[in-house]
Amino acid sequence: MKPSSSARPELPWLRAFTFTIFGTSVLVSSYFPKFYAGLGFSSSQIGILYALGPMISLVANLLWSIASDKYRTIKKIMLILLIGEIILCTVLSASTSFSVVVLVITIFYFFYYPVFPLSDTIAINAAQRYNKSFITVRIFGSIGYAFFALVIGYVLSFVGSSHTMTVMIAIAAAALLITLFIKDQASPVAKMDLSGIWGILKQKELLWFFGCVFSLGIAVRMNDAFLTVTLNELGASEKIIGWSQFASSVSEIPIFLLLSLYGEKIKELPLLVFASLAFAARFLLVGIADSAVAIVAIQMLHSLSFGVFYVTAIRMLTRLIPDEYRATGMALYTIVWSSASGLLSGTLGGVVFEEFGRQNFYFTAMSFAMLACLGFASRYFFRGPRMLPNQVPAGTAATETKPAMEESAG
Template sequence: MNRKTTSSPDIGWLRAFTFTIYGTSVLVSSYFPLFYAQLGFSTSQIGLLYALGPMISLVSNLLWSIASDRYQTIKKVLLILLVGQIALTFILSASTSFSIIMAVITVFYFFFYPVFPLSDTIVISTAKQHGIHFISIRLFGSFGYAFFALLIGYVLTQVGSSNTMWVSIAIAGLALGFILFVKDQPTSVAKMDLSGIWAILRQKELLWFFGCVFCLAIGMRMNEAFISISLKELGASENLIGWAMLASSLSEIPVFIYLSFHGEKFKELPLLLLASLLFAVRFLLMGVTESAYGILAIQAMHGVTFGIFYVTAIRMLTRLIPDEFRATGMALYTIVWSSLAGLLSGTFGGVMFEQLGRHPFYLTAMGAALVAFIGFASRYFQKGPGANSPSKFEHKA
């Protein structure tokens, strides 16, 4: 690896941006629900507010990607998105009514969700330009998530959950400052070929894969939306919630590193089977534990569940989809993994958590993970234990 390229100032600023932007992810996924709870919202209302994000992302990700492609800039679009986030967060800080927050958060999500696929795009483009592995930059997102999870927990313990939005403004402002120094990249790596959607959806192998991913994502998004509420229910402080987020983010780092360099030694389907089964075990433990510290320990399983799944799923998609349809396939994957699963888990999960409680909630998440396990297992035995690469993608004009 070229030492000169890896020490480029451009890569340094991009790593700083990646590090910081995941701080906003910590806030939205883990601390925004506490802010809503502090305002007196019910868990079903919180679930609905959470579900709005994935619903909006179905449209916003596509629209901002098209804008990025049309004007051949990622950096300027990211600047607009961050400024929009800061403005909407300021309005949220002064809002207390559920109807007003619902309206404002809808617009906020329009600026929030596209930041991550676009930041991944600029990371992939920059890494390719400098001849390095994109994980060497993306890992700083995991480091940032861990750092801000702990820092935000301590800060909110001191100043209270009512100041969550001001903390969000500060972190988004920091990310905005870093992106100013990042070199813009053309969008050729992530252009979305809409004509390829039909070609992709005709492939049974991909439809099976997306179906399994959807089932697994339901359980993970349910946990993501309500883990902070579960911890609060068990008497945890914002500080302990930060430690739980820290445990999950730190645990994925060694798994990312190992599988990025040695993952090709292992076949994909067995890894996906392992990840699905461990997800089911993780959700079972989350449902039966009665201790906030127990949840803290269980969160350390995040690395061997999400870490294994994430790297292996991306690797499998690169085998399933040729270069000319890869961005389209990745966009569909994001819709399945994040948008559709988040929409269902937020609306359905919020009502379930409120009406039935935490135990049935996590048992349902476990059931979804087991359905994914069965789906991956059926494909594994159908193809044979020796199979690794999926069937070849065929496109007919």
């Protein structure tokens, strides 16, 4: 049965919500580190604060998904999460002690991270009801990220980075208001099938893939955590930081569209090798860059690195993971790519940055990216790309599995 045309306004509200919520992602990934630096925290302390996020996300995503399933609602859970964000940011704005900030930001992450997979779930289901592609909703996240990267940069350049939490509260409040107009639905968020983990881990091909992803994830999360610190070290203003995030976010849009349409004509492993090389080149260039403007230009490589990797990695997972273990495999992938790598890169990266300097920090990130590149290449050249018996059709939309791996666009 076709949905009535009177229900169509649901999609515009979802697009508006997706657009707005990515403004909070800009702040957390790009301006929170500068806020911490303004409080006088060291690079290693900032690394610890960054590492807390992935660690908390392991628990938070699961618990809020269970709550959403139990009470058969996503909208009400979303309202609770956004209200929690606003309250915690209010407390954080008045915190100056490192120990207090650690406590508050830990609780904040508990409310912050689950917003993205749950919002993507609503968008995917709504898009399917109206026979639309999820990309028609999700692309507004990239547009929103680019928009807020510029606007927030200019706003904070006028009011100062000390007002970062005020801006965060304003954007979260706007998202909260939009949520009131979104149609609620029961949560179909997939639960991790613990019985399926052993079946997945018996696949050597998948273990090899996860190992390469983990190595690349460390490199990427190192850059995510310290790009703003690097720009700050080079004397960049909030406006320049905003332009760097704008450049990366805008660059990924055409790549997402192109690979969603034509990417399946190219084997996954060559694309992953290419993306890893692009990451390595990107980190090398950031390491030797001597100006903030140069780093903004280098951010355009985000399209060839993250853009290519993201779509291709999801596509490869649909080939490697049997249907009955898909939810478990995607959960494991999220842990490897985002949570575990983020935890290690935050703690390790902070020490490397502080003790050995920015250049060696990015050379270390480049080394992890090259290690991933060699891993993907060795599997391609010595094993050969091959179709697995459990693969699904290549046309599976990459963006439709996004909730399992929400990442920064940075």
